[in-house]
Amino acid sequence: MIYRSRHLSPAPDRGAALGELVGDALDHGRRHRITGALLVADDVFVQVLEGEEDAVRSLYCRIELDPRHEAVTVLQTGMTERVFPCWSMATVSDDGGPDPTTTPAQHAVLDLMRGAARPG
Numbered sequence: 602m603i604y605r606s607r608h609l610s611p612a613p614d615r616g617a618a619l620g621e622l623v624g625d626a627l628d629h630g631r632r633h634r635i636t637g638a639l640l641v642a643d644d645v646f647v648q649v650l651e652g653e654e655d656a657v658r659s660l661y662c663r664i665e666l667d668p669r670h671e672a673v674t675v676l677q678t679g680m681t682e683r684v685f686p687c688w689s690m691a692t693v694s695d696d697g698g699p700d701p702t703t704t705p706a707q708h709a710v711l712d713l714m715r716g717a718a719r720p721g
Contacts, residue, residue, distance in 0.1 A: 602650045602657050603677040603710070605717050606670040608641070615644075622669060626690045635660060636685050638711065642695035642718040646670070649710060651683040676717055684710050 610618035619641060630636065633656040637649035650657045665673045684706045693711055695718055 602661060602675060602680075603714065603717070604646075604648055604650070604661065604664070604673060604675050606646045606648075606664065606673040608644045608646055609669055609671055610644075618669065623690070623692060629660065630690045633660065635690075636683055636688050637690055638685050638688055638693050638714065639690055640693050640695050640711075640714045640718055642715075645718045647676070647714040647717045649685060649714065651680065651685060677713070 608615070608619070608622075623639065626639065630652075633652065635650055635652040635656055637651045639649075640647045650660055661673075661675070664670055684704075693714070695715060
């Protein structure tokens with residue numbers, strides 16, 4: 602699943618809030634065998650969640666209810682194989698900078714994420 606949301610932390614507090622959010626995501630992902638990638642561009646999140654369907658849906662429901670997010674929107678579902686099987690939840694660059702990617706499939710998904718993060 603790929604979703605997009607807006608992060609509601611005020612700009613001065615955003616760094617600390619994002620650190621806490623990423624830490625929570627890593628911990629939850631490891632416990633529930635969810636992998637993926639997170640792109641943060643200003644106040645926009647675009648995230649890939651991969652794993653067992655029930656675990657991914659449950660996590661998505663938690664994100665929808667999380668008061669740190671608004672305008673949570675599913676962009677894509679139905680991926681049959683993990684694109685990021687070794688990434689417990691990598692944070693990727695929003696500007697096309699270097700990523701820890703190794704495959705064409707990963708590059709394609711990251712390009713989609715970057716496009717979804719752009720305003721407009």
